[in-house]
Amino acid sequence: MDKVAKIREPEEVSKDTQVQQMLAVARSRGIETAFDRADQTAARCPFGSAGLCCRSCLEGPCRIVPNGSGPRRGVCGSDADTLVARSLLNTMIQGASGHAEHGREVAMALLKTAEGKAPYVIRDVGKLMRVAKGLNLETEGKSINEVAKAVALAALEDFQKHEGVMNWIEYRGHQKSREIWDKLGITPVNAHLEIAKAVTRNAMGGDADPVNLLLGSVTMGLVDGYSGLHLSSDLQDILFGTPKAVKFNYSLAVLDEKQINIAVHGHIPLLSEKIVEWARILERKALTVGAEGINIVGVCCTGNELLMRQGVHAASSFSSQELVIVTGALEAMVVDIQCIMPGIQQVAECYHTEIITTIPHVKISGATHVNFEPEYADDAAREIVERAIRNFAKRDPAKVVIPGGSVEAHAGFSVEQICEVTAKINADKPLQPLIDAIKDGTIRGVAAVIGCTNPREPQDIGNVTVARELLKNNVLIVTTGCAAHSLAKYGLMNEDGLEACGDSLKALLRQLGQHAGLSALPPALHMGSCVDNSRPLDLLSAIADELDVPVSSLPAVGSCPETHSPKALTIGTYFIAHGVDVHVGVDPQVSGSNLVTRTLTGSREDKGITMDGLFGGKLIVESDPVKAAAMLLERIDMKRKALGI
Ligand code: XCC
Numbered sequence: 001m002d003k004v005a006k007i008r009e010p011e012e013v014s015k016d017t018q019v020q021q022m023l024a025v026a027r028s029r030g031i032e033t034a035f036d037r038a039d040q041t042a043a044r045c046p047f048g049s050a051g052l053c054c055r056s057c058l059e060g061p062c063r064i065v066p067n068g069s070g071p072r073r074g075v076c077g078s079d080a081d082t083l084v085a086r087s088l089l090n091t092m093i094q095g096a097s098g099h100a101e102h103g104r105e106v107a108m109a110l111l112k113t114a115e116g117k118a119p120y121v122i123r124d125v126g127k128l129m130r131v132a133k134g135l136n137l138e139t140e141g142k143s144i145n146e147v148a149k150a151v152a153l154a155a156l157e158d159f160q161k162h163e164g165v166m167n168w169i170e171y172r173g174h175q176k177s178r179e180i181w182d183k184l185g186i187t188p189v190n191a192h193l194e195i196a197k198a199v200t201r202n203a204m205g206g207d208a209d210p211v212n213l214l215l216g217s218v219t220m221g222l223v224d225g226y227s228g229l230h231l232s233s234d235l236q237d238i239l240f241g242t243p244k245a246v247k248f249n250y251s252l253a254v255l256d257e258k259q260i261n262i263a264v265h266g267h268i269p270l271l272s273e274k275i276v277e278w279a280r281i282l283e284r285k286a287l288t289v290g291a292e293g294i295n296i297v298g299v300c301c302t303g304n305e306l307l308m309r310q311g312v313h314a315a316s317s318f319s320s321q322e323l324v325i326v327t328g329a330l331e332a333m334v335v336d337i338q339c340i341m342p343g344i345q346q347v348a349e350c351y352h353t354e355i356i357t358t359i360p361h362v363k364i365s366g367a368t369h370v371n372f373e374p375e376y377a378d379d380a381a382r383e384i385v386e387r388a389i390r391n392f393a394k395r396d397p398a399k400v401v402i403p404g405g406s407v408e409a410h411a412g413f414s415v416e417q418i419c420e421v422t423a424k425i426n427a428d429k430p431l432q433p434l435i436d437a438i439k440d441g442t443i444r445g446v447a448a449v450i451g452c453t454n455p456r457e458p459q460d461i462g463n464v465t466v467a468r469e470l471l472k473n474n475v476l477i478v479t480t481g482c483a484a485h486s487l488a489k490y491g492l493m494n495e496d497g498l499e500a501c502g503d504s505l506k507a508l509l510r511q512l513g514q515h516a517g518l519s520a521l522p523p524a525l526h527m528g529s530c531v532d533n534s535r536p537l538d539l540l541s542a543i544a545d546e547l548d549v550p551v552s553s554l555p556a557v558g559s560c561p562e563t564h565s566p567k568a569l570t571i572g573t574y575f576i577a578h579g580v581d582v583h584v585g586v587d588p589q590v591s592g593s594n595l596v597t598r599t600l601t602g603s604r605e606d607k608g609i610t611m612d613g614l615f616g617g618k619l620i621v622e623s624d625p626v627k628a629a630a631m632l633l634e635r636i637d638m639k640r641k642a643l644g645i
Helices: 017-028 034-040 080-114 125-134 144-157 167-172 175-184 191-202 210-240 269-281 283-288 300-310 318-326 343-348 374-394 415-422 432-439 461-472 481-489 495-500 503-514 531-547 566-577 594-601 611-615 625-643
Strands: 246-250 260-266 294-299 314-316 332-335 354-357 407-411 445-449 475-480 524-528 556-560 581-584 619-621
Touching (some): 125 167, 125 210, 210 269, 210 300, 210 594, 246 481, 260 300, 269 300, 294 318, 415 432, 415 531, 445 625, 461 495, 581 625
Parallel strands (some): 260 294, 445 475, 445 556, 475 524
16 A cells, blocks of 8 residues: 555646636645545555455455465355456446436326326426327326326336336337347346345355356346436426527536525436526525525536526536535535535535535435425425525635636437437438438447546546547537536537537538527537436437347447446446447456456457347447547447448
8 A cells, every 4th residue: 555645736637727726726725625535545455446355245355366376266165257247236236226216216206296296397298298108008088197197107117016027128128129138038127126136146145157147237237227217317308398409508617706506416306406496486585695696506417407408507527526615605515316425515614515415315414404305395495595595694705716717518419309400301200311421421420428527537538538539530429427517618519619520520510500500519419417328329229220220230339438436337238238339438347357357348259258249239448538439439330331331
């Protein structure tokens, strides 16, 4: 273990000069952030990093050395392949559980809304009817609330049924992929059942077949994708509206010194949508305390949800979340679930900022808790906004430092919005202009640049570099999550970003932009939060259907250059299950097993079972973003060739 940790300079932790500036401010004030803690803990356990530390039972922890001089098996006899496969499955369980719980909570909110027990309205009746139809539910002669109730109950069934297949897989799953999953016996029945099964098989004395365990990880990817991503996007669109093209600003500079600033952080838009509403209602009250208004800013994926539907400005991605507080101008940071660093509370204690937790199972010691239940959403939102208004008087003007300059970005590119634009070229077959562009090489391929920022990685560099390398090669980029924050900051969501594109892609974006009332579509199409990774898959499934090929045949890839979250790995696995290659730029901690590494990253031509052989897509692990982009292009070209285009 290093005696003295090397602390990186601000320029080394982020490409973003505002983040650099605020990190320097934090350090000058003796405030520790995730970037410092990442340096302090830089010497990581080599066993854990390779997936070779097993804590599954009380005989352990067992740390094994498969190729060295140490023990080759744990006390129970598990070898490296089993340990690594189990450790990966543990990560997958975490990811899938988070997204499944997100889906379930939104389903409960829809049910309560339909029953008149929660103060929301159905904002997108058209989508409600389409989803109901897709689920084969009766809509004829039914009221909106009756249909909404039926949809909510169908969603909740995906956490209850004991036979058959999850409703959302029947509805949204691509048929040609389904056939493979069914044949392998990995299609999920209900999210909770599969999660419980995965926990059981992973316990000591359970599943000891590494390939079988890896297939269990794919099931977690499908649970994540369908009970989490698709179900959440569909129901959130029904409740809050399907995103349409919208403008927002990005950077720490979106905080406003003259206003009461409230940051909304986490993932579920149920409360934050209400906070935006109540901030408008209570605007005049803000004036009475000397503020010019109430400014809501977004952090992480709650931020993405609000910017996609309301154009709410975004302040920070995951790794720099604490620096929003260091501006000294934040009256409250309201958090819901996931990606919330406990460290925000320590930082907030150096300021007047009130951290407000809202979910009973996501509390932070020292923070205020205002309980959120859909039935009482208005009460919670009102209380939170009023607390922020009261906190304004406690702000210390001497501590306020807000960096200058923010970037304008265009977002809101749901599949529906994209099709609305392309339908202006071909009303009968809205996808045809995209398909033609793919076929004739105007678009060489499609890449979803997704995932997080990670305090151990230089912020934004991986995300932006992969995107720019692909754009230069005429690959159309769609994006979600905190990667979208990175791309927005560096002009890839406005016209400036066109300079990054190859000629044919640039011309296409200009042509399509005219049909969207813009001078050009942005080079990176922002599709939303992490759960909205359903949208790129919906787009690919629709294109595959038009061409009558499996999704795995399409020249499409995913890239997660800076991930930190287990959720990103489960999302990646869900893409791979459809045959889409996925790059991760951060070590997925499986290097302790050649078998596991080969199964995940090997090609279809390799001996033995590989993901590529089973599903037509594989994992690519590469920390250098330029090399990673080259590998993705290679796979895109391979698939083009196989398609004969
Ligand atoms: Fe979290 Fe969704 Fe990752 Fe950002 S992108 S760090 S998971 S907030 Ni989802």
